[in-house]
Amino acid sequence: MTDALLRTPLYALHLELGAKMVPFAGYEMPVQYPAGVLKEHLHTREKVGLFDVSHMGQGFLAGDTAALERVTPADVTGLKEGTQRYGLLLTDAGTILDDFMFSRLAGEADMYLVVNADTKVGDFAYISEKLNGAAALTPRFDRALLALQGPLAVDVLERHSPGISALTFMQVRRATVAGASVIISRTGYTGEDGFEISIDGADAERVARALLGESEVLPIGLGARDSLRLEAGLCLYGHDIDTTRNPAEASLMWSIGKRRKDAKDFPGAEKTMGPQAIKRVGILPEGRAPAREGTEIADKSGRIIGKVTSGGFGPSLNGPLAMGYVETQFAANGTPVDLMVRGKVMPAAIAAMPFVPNRYRR
Amino acid sequence: MSEVRYTDQHEWIRLDGEEATVGITKYAAESLGDVVFVELPASGKAVTAGGGAAVVESVKAASDIYAPAGGTVTSANSALEKEPSKVNEDPEGEGWFFKLKLSDQGEFAKLMDKDAYAKFVDSL
Incomplete structure (x- = not known):
């Protein structure tokens, strides 16, 4: 690969925090910080971990959002306002092209999507082709995504976004964190309670620093992200699921x-x-x-x-x-x-x- | 009087008379991260210089440990089976892997000494 690696808006902060950076899905990402994978993993289960997952593919779907059902077997039309759902993106043969999250924000016609990092360009092209004008998908790869995970995540986030503790698992809403406008969902990839915070790239470092300023929070790298999701039994696309598997084989x-x-x-x-x-x-x-x-x-x-x-x-x-x-x-x-x-x-x-x-x- | 030598695969080997002790360097332990499992060779196993002799696993990955010189394994550090974290805590002491009776001390003499290894690590 000769292409230059991309950087998330938190690249400089990762270096400042002493992260060991590795190439992942075309990005330079922190695999671990000085605490190391083992401590980062256990800290997330005990207190709170902050993950930079800005490499993931975010976007908004406008138009006839029900048309998304052409490429996913999930119930899209039945998704209530203010909630998020997990879905599979399928090939014409019914095998798994990716897994993704989709959300219906209260009072908004557009749907908010998050797909995997490695597959995001192909996914968005595929969805656009299959929706064939019924709905338009706008990639927002410029947005940052932070995950705040762990049993004390709700206490930490409540300090910076009063009222957010009212969300329950798989609910989503627009909110403000450290003065920045964000989309917050109560979800994650660790098996713990926690939140994912979608945010303008320009505001990402300020929000990350505000959250890292809380005594319970440690930055967590991709190494611990992988061991946490494996303990939680969650699939990693390209490894546990891919285009050779269908949803039944994948137990999904x-x-x-x-x-x-x-x-x-x-x-x-x-x-x-x-x-x-x-x-x-x-x-x-x-x-x-x-x-x-x-x-x-x-x-x-x-x-x-x-x-x-x-x-x-x-x-x-x-x-x-x-x-x-x-x-x-x-x-x-x-x-x-x-x-x-x-x-x-x-x-x-x-x-x-x-x-x-x-x-x-x- | 014991003497320590190093490989470019970041193993150390300490020769005390006829017997040599093998482990991984501090640099290797830090690069691997938290060690969670060690597979040690059985006593009596014959190893060759540069051949695989043990396996060390971190949360993320498995890595081979190579014999710095050929010989016969005389014992292994079974304490690592219960406490693999000793490899991180004291890689060049209590975190040793196995002991060898060398078949050819000439192979030992050809390895890097402490200064050469320090220069090698600086060049990485």
Whole structure:
């Protein structure tokens, strides 16, 4: 790759905070700060972490927003004002092109969308093509996005945005933080209670500094973001889900609206609603050795039945954990399997996700 | 009188008479980040210079630890299995990985000394 890496509006602040910067999705991003991945992870579960996720793809959809149902099996028209929903972006074949969040802000006709960083340019082109003039999607890659996550996030944010604690999980509203106009949703990617704050790039550093000024808050890098989401059982696009998987294989049928399932009016509905040969599951190794992405999963007779798509060490779990795909007959919780780690057989079991209980404020 | 040498893969090796002790340098430990798992070689295992001998895993990734010189493993630091964080806390002391009986002390002599390794790290 010869293209210069992009920087978020918080680049200078990351350097000032001593971040170790790495290339990620075309951006120079903080993978960790001086505290390190382990402490950053545990701090987020105990207090509050601030994440710069400005590399994510934000945008606004104007016009007939119901047309979004052409590319997602989620219930778009049924989304109430002031709420946000998780959706899958599907190919014509019904496989997963991306996952994203969409919101209906109170009193506003336009819908607010956030897609993944690595896929944002392609996603927006695809959505625009499929909506074919019914609705217009305006990318706002200039906007910053901060995630404030952890059990004390609500206390911290309430100090800077009085009244925000009235939001519940998956609600969204416009608000003011440190004098800046923002869009706040009560959501995140850690399994903890928390908020995502969308903000003009020019205001991002001021808001980040105001939040970091609170004694409970530490800056958290992408390293801990990954271990937190894995413990929460959340998918990472390009690893746990991609265009080779459909929503049923990915165990994401909950993201498909009931009306949509009844009508079977989304791409690949017939296949997705039918029997599946493989399924995404959680996996708990018995020992201490992590099983990384790509590790083969075997049944007890040694036959390969699947592969790990995300794997590592969970600091809160204090042990290794993984997710991956296995043949459906092995997908039940508690099924014993073997992981082939560096040529050795490592016993493991299929396990329920999340690995660490969610603490959303519903 | 013991002598310590270093590799460009950031292992250290300390020779005390016939026996050598191997670990990773402070620089390596800091680059890896928090160590959460260590896979150690069994006693009696034969290793060659530059060959994989152990594995160290941080939250994010697994890395191979190479034998700085060839020989036979005589023991491993089993304390790391319970407390892998010792690798971060004291990489060039209590965080050692394994001990070797060298097959050729000439291989040891060819490695970087402390000053050469310091210069090498500065050049990175």
